[in-house]
Amino acid sequence: LPILNFFRRNGVLPTGILIDERFLDHRNPGRHPERPERIAALLELTRGLAPERFAFLKPRPADQEELLAVHSEAYVEEIAASRDRDLTILDPDTSAGRRSYDTALLAAGGVLTLLDAVLAGEIANGFAFVRPPGHHAERDRAMGFCLFNNVAIAAEHLRRWYGILRVMILDWDVHHGNGTQAHFYDDPDALYVSLHQFPFYPGTGAAGEVGKGEAQGTTVNVPLRAGAGDPEYLDAFRRVVEPVARQFAPQFLLVSAGWDGHENDPMSGHRVSTAAYTAFARGTLALARELCDGRCVAVLEGGYTTASLAECAAAALAEFSADDEAGGPLPEPGAETPPVDEVVAIQKRFWELPA
Numbered sequence: 043l044p045i046l047n048f049f050r051r052n053g054v055l056p057t058g059i060l061i062d063e064r065f066l067d068h069r070n071p072g073r074h075p076e077r078p079e080r081i082a083a084l085l086e087l088t089r090g091l092a093p094e095r096f097a098f099l100k101p102r103p104a105d106q107e108e109l110l111a112v113h114s115e116a117y118v119e120e121i122a123a124s125r126d127r128d129l130t131i132l133d134p135d136t137s138a139g140r141r142s143y144d145t146a147l148l149a150a151g152g153v154l155t156l157l158d159a160v161l162a163g164e165i166a167n168g169f170a171f172v173r174p175p176g177h178h179a180e181r182d183r184a185m186g187f188c189l190f191n192n193v194a195i196a197a198e199h200l201r202r203w204y205g206i207l208r209v210m211i212l213d214w215d216v217h218h219g220n221g222t223q224a225h226f227y228d229d230p231d232a233l234y235v236s237l238h239q240f241p242f243y244p245g246t247g248a249a250g251e252v253g254k255g256e257a258q259g260t261t262v263n264v265p266l267r268a269g270a271g272d273p274e275y276l277d278a279f280r281r282v283v284e285p286v287a288r289q290f291a292p293q294f295l296l297v298s299a300g301w302d303g304h305e306n307d308p309m310s311g312h313r314v315s316t317a318a319y320t321a322f323a324r325g326t327l328a329l330a331r332e333l334c335d336g337r338c339v340a341v342l343e344g345g346y347t348t349a350s351l352a353e354c355a356a357a358a359l360a361e362f363s364a365d366d367e368a369g370g371p372l373p374e375p376g377a378e379t380p381p382v383d384e385v386v387a388i389q390k391r392f393w394e395l396p397a
């Protein structure tokens with residue numbers, strides 16, 4: 043495995059960081075919010091981290107078979123053909139330049155590099171700072187700045203190579219991950235839990251979208267109106283995310299980590315503080331340690347103000363690399379909130395949830 047910088051600290055495994063200057067190569071035209079500067083800010087951040095706590099990994103490209111576990115052959119060919127043109131418009135928000143396809147292969151493959159390192163016992167957990175992002179990408183459709191669905195490809199990799207069927211995906215990006223939900227909607231062994239602004243782009247993610255057939259209950263949507271922030275997020279974590287995760291009992295936890303609901307990020311109407319996002323990272327890792335030997339890999343989705351993006355990423359990395367006993371309890375939500383009441387009322391058909 044291409045680990046460039048690998049240390050064990052008193053027998054504690056490092057946190058893997060997957061980042062690469064090649065993630066700067068995908069460019070959208072004009073003043074697009076999903077821009078290379080996002081990765082530049084994270085490159086600068088990660089260069090300053092204490093080397094004894096982190097292992098830096100380089101991505102490999104995803105292969106065709108890995109892409110085809112989630113996308114159609116015609117779609118992969120369509121994206122590959124973008125290499126031959128300066129600009130391919132895929133959707134009103136989403137485009138590809140000559141180097142976007144290769145960058146997207148590295149984004150999807152980079153997450154797999156981290157999974158392999160976790161399962162080889164070389165890192166405890168990991169963060170994939172990749173672009174383009176993935177959770178809006180559908181089987182045969184690019185949208186919402188996303189080309190390939192990195193997190194769905196990752197879940198399928200766990201199944202194919204490791205026999206890990208029960209995978210939980212926690213998506214705290216402020217947008218609903220329609221592509222991820224669609225891929226797993228009838229799959230009872232994949233739990234998709236999303237907190238997002240609603241109604242909002244892309245339009246999906248109502249609380250009543252719960253999965254289909256035997257998979258009912260394994261899609262858990264927490265739609266939150268504009269203006270929501272720390273109280274709703276922390277309430278949802280306590281009353282929905284934690285109990286559902288414990289009952290589902292995943293073998294691996296994946297995170298679609300977007301920080302575009304941050305109070306300083308103009309992309310959305312949510313007002314989540316850095317402290318609440320930090321609590322999410324701590325609580326997620328605590329669930330992974332409790333339920334699946336700490337196996338957890340987070341994948342960058344949104345986050346468009348580079349200052350708050352880097353601040354939240356730094357705080358999450360500190361949580362992921364902290365010792366078991368560090369951190370302390372999550373902050374109190376303060377109050378039970380009506381939108382979470384609604385989710386509890388719907389999901390208690392499938393899970394035992396506190397009233």
Ligand SMILES: [Zn+2]
Pocket residue numbers: 215216217300302343344345
């Ligand atoms: Zn987003």
